[in-house]
Amino acid sequence: LDGTLVHRGAVDARTGFEGGMELLSRPDRPTAVFCATDYMAFGTLDATKRLGLLVPDDVSIVGYNDLDASGWSMFDLTTVRQPLEDMASAAAELLLARIDGAAGAPVHRNFAVEWVQRGSAAPVGHLGRAQSVKDR
Numbered sequence: 001l002d003g004t005l006v007h008r009g010a011v012d013a014r015t016g017f018e019g020g021m022e023l024l025s026r027p028d029r030p031t032a033v034f035c036a037t038d039y040m041a042f043g044t045l046d047a048t049k050r051l052g053l054l055v056p057d058d059v060s061i062v063g064y065n066d067l068d069a070s071g072w073s074m075f076d077l078t079t080v081r082q083p084l085e086d087m088a089s090a091a092a093e094l095l096l097a098r099i100d101g102a103a104g105a106p107v108h109r110n111f112a113v114e115w116v117q118r119g120s121a122a123p124v125g126h127l128g129r130a131q132s133v134k135d136r
Contacts, residue, residue, distance in 0.1 A: 005030065016043025024051050024059060031059060032121070038063035038070045041077055045120065056122035066116050078121035081114040 007019025016035055023030055024047055035041035041063030048055050055061055063070060066081035090109055 011037050011039060013039050013043035013046070016040030016045075017047050018043070020044035020047025021051070024048060024053060029059065032062065033059060034062045034064075036064055038065045038067040038077060038079055041079070041120075042069075042075060045075060045077070055120050060121035062121050070116075071118065076119035078118045079116050081116050083111050083113075087111055 005023065007015070007022055009015030009018065016039065019035075019040070020033065020043060023033060024044075033041075033044055035044055041061050044061050045055060048059060048061065053059055061077065063077050063079040064082075066079045069075060070077040070079050087109075090111075094107055
């Protein structure tokens with residue numbers, strides 16, 4: 001992965017905003033941005049507005065976690081939902097087993113995630129505003 005296409009920082013909207021401004025100001029800006037959390041995606045959505053870009057016409061934005069606010073119309077964020085209750089339950093069971101001395105080697109668990117389609121991401125191959133206007 002091209003390191004110039006990755007922006008790292010705290011898990012907050014400010015990092016998403018700064019990363020969004022950096023990535024989306026490039027002459028070869030990406031057509032989609034995947035954010036490590038919904039908080040970061042909120043900041044990236046703000047960056048698109050300040051740059052005059054349309055979501056998802058010019059760029060798709062995807063978050064991760066499916067926070068309650070992600071479904072609000074002001075965000076309408078496409079995101080990835082993880083089964084937090086199942087994960088917390090499994091972690092508690094593993095912790096109790098370790099406390100009881102019944103735990104063996106470290107455990108790695110995989111949990112299924114769910115794609116939550118909302119308005120911030122367009123299908124692959126979607127012609128954005130700039131592209132479709134130019135092609136006319």
